[in-house]
Amino acid sequence: MNRPLNIGITCYPTYGGSGVIATELGMAMAKRGHRVHFIAYDIPRRLDRYLENVFFHEVEVRDNPVFLHPPYLIPLTSTMVDVASQEKLDLFHVHYAVPHATSAFLAKQILGERAPKILTTLHGTDITLVGHDRSYLPVARFSILASDSVTVPSAFLREATYEKLSIPTDFPISVLPNFVDTEVFRPHCPEDPTRVRPPLPHCAANEKVLIHVSNFRPVKQVDQVVKVFHLVRQKIPSHLILVGDGPERSHVEQLVRELGLKDKICFLGKQDSVAEILQRAHLFLLPSRNESFGLAALEALSCGVPVVASRVEGLPEVIRDGKDGYLCDPNSTEQMAERCVQLLSSDSLYREISLSARARAVESFGKDAIAARFEAHYSSMITK
């Protein structure tokens, strides 16, 4: 199909990976000539509002004395119905089953024959964590099965969805990986990966820079990042940069004080220009307990920054152990620290792994190639 499509995108408009992928994919589709309507309660963080073919429709979730909690699902559904009829949407692309696919299903019922098709992209938390919660499970399962098509970013998440939500295995779920803009997320000095951008003011010039980027949820184990760094510092002069914010921040700050690392760890909080910060780092740490894909790790690889991460869930599909970094037991502080020291103490090993990390991102997860796969997926849904 060659005609431009009208696509409605719903996501959580926050700094999380699902919001980033939804936004970047929408902007990529707009650049390919499709009209893209973001339907969300706030402007997605990475959205360029002034891009041609991009529109934003706010979901107004108003407080009402009748409700204990404002019901997000209902205003979202109403906005979806409104945008679908006004803009003649061909497709709702919703990120997260609950409640976004649920709203899309309701909107479809309301719109009847003129309803757009529903593509649901699952991201992990909605299956591995929400999937366990009995109060969400029947609705999540129903909303997935009611979608016209379902995608996941990793083979791990496809299997987890079948298993945890008891989805029949003949119900198709396609793996369409997450992606990265390799022009934005690129190494500071491609010819010599050991040369990073000049350090932040807090770091000394001779120090190696370790970095972690996340939303500081317990699942990210940011305390483990600090413990690993504590061991690495005993062998190698180094500094740790923590980017992001979330519920574990004060617990982590407390640990940093207890370990006497206050001058060696800098908390940057939420940041928009993550690429520029990654270019100042030698190594990315991601000791998560759960990670269906690990977009933050992919962005690091794309900057030529090797990743030391947990051997869990979708991470081995992104990081090849011993090639682009190392995969370890998420709870073994010693093993992770050993791998970091090994990488940071040999320039030749570091160079080899850094070059491989960059090649991995460019060859397997480049934005244009994956956006083209999504575009083909959209077309196949519309022509069905």
Ligand code: GMT
């Ligand atoms: O990891 C989070 O807390 C955020 C979450 C989200 O919804 O944005 O991330 C999930 O989706 C990302 C994009 O597909 C993946 O890269 C993350 O691995 C995944 N997080 C988990 O599975 C815990």
